Amino acid sequence: MFWGWIVNVILLGPQGSGKGTQAAELETRLGLRHIASGDLLREARELDTPLGRLVKKYYDAGELVPDDVVIELIVQEINKHLNGQGVVLDGFPRNVTQAQALDKALASNGSQIDKVVELVAPLEVVKKRLTGRLICRTCGAVYNLETKPPKVPGKCDLDGGELYQRPDDTPEAIEKRLQVWAKENEGLVNYYQSRGILYKVDANKPVEQVTQDIMTILKRDL
Numbered sequence: 460m461f462w463g464w465i466v467n468v469i470l471l472g473p474q475g476s477g478k479g480t481q482a483a484e485l486e487t488r489l490g491l492r493h494i495a496s497g498d499l500l501r502e503a504r505e506l507d508t509p510l511g512r513l514v515k516k517y518y519d520a521g522e523l524v525p526d527d528v529v530i531e532l533i534v535q536e537i538n539k540h541l542n543g544q545g546v547v548l549d550g551f552p553r554n555v556t557q558a559q560a561l562d563k564a565l566a567s568n569g570s571q572i573d574k575v576v577e578l579v580a581p582l583e584v585v586k587k588r589l590t591g592r593l594i595c596r597t598c599g600a601v602y603n604l605e606t607k608p609p610k611v612p613g614k615c616d617l618d619g620g621e622l623y624q625r626p627d628d629t630p631e632a633i634e635k636r637l638q639v640w641a642k643e644n645e646g647l648v649n650y651y652q653s654r655g656i657l658y659k660v661d662a663n664k665p666v667e668q669v670t671q672d673i674m675t676i677l678k679r680d681l
């Protein structure tokens with residue numbers, strides 16, 4: 460489907476709010492390019508380009524990739540899709556400093572973030588989803604005791620591999636991550652609200668309903 464105009468979107472929301480799932484839906488249905496910051500960095504690392512080699516250097520040293528490098532990768536991706544329908548960012552920016560730097564970089568490329576959609580879910584719901592998460596040791600497929608249980612308990616549907624819980628998915632670790640997230644998110648929400656491009660969606664609904672709500676927002680006033 461092609462709607463004839465370009466929209467660049469950021470999805471905000473805590474881990475477990477379904478950002479990745481919704482971004483993938485928007486890619487399938489609207490042709491928006493889904494840019495997950497984690498995937499973007501993993502892909503860049505494999506590339507034999509100056510930027511790719513730089514990312515690899517940070518990875519190999521076990522260091523965080525600096526914001527300006529991540530932003531340059533994102534701007535490159537957006538430029539690649541200028542004739543498409545735009546992008547949906549998932550996992551970046553994580554704080555106001557990054558958001559401001561991204562806006563500046565996009566502006567100097569004649570581009571911009573058009574809409575920011577915050578997926579709002581009660582933290583209790585998110586915690587439950589995150590503590591129920593199980594991963595296949597063989598293929599990395601992700602299951603969830605709450606929302607997507609495996610057919611046979613403890614075994615991967617795809618290859619029968621053993622399912623395990625990530626060590627950083629304990630209730631204590633999740634609680635800590637969500638606290639850090641909430642603080643950063645508040646700043647981001649205020650920032651995009653002051654730009655007049657922030658929209659909220661109730662993410663505590665079936666996936667299909669949430670997708671419909673987001674699409675309604677994206678199509679509005681265009």
Ligand SMILES: [Zn+2]
Nearest residue numbers: 595598615620
């Ligand atoms: Zn598997």
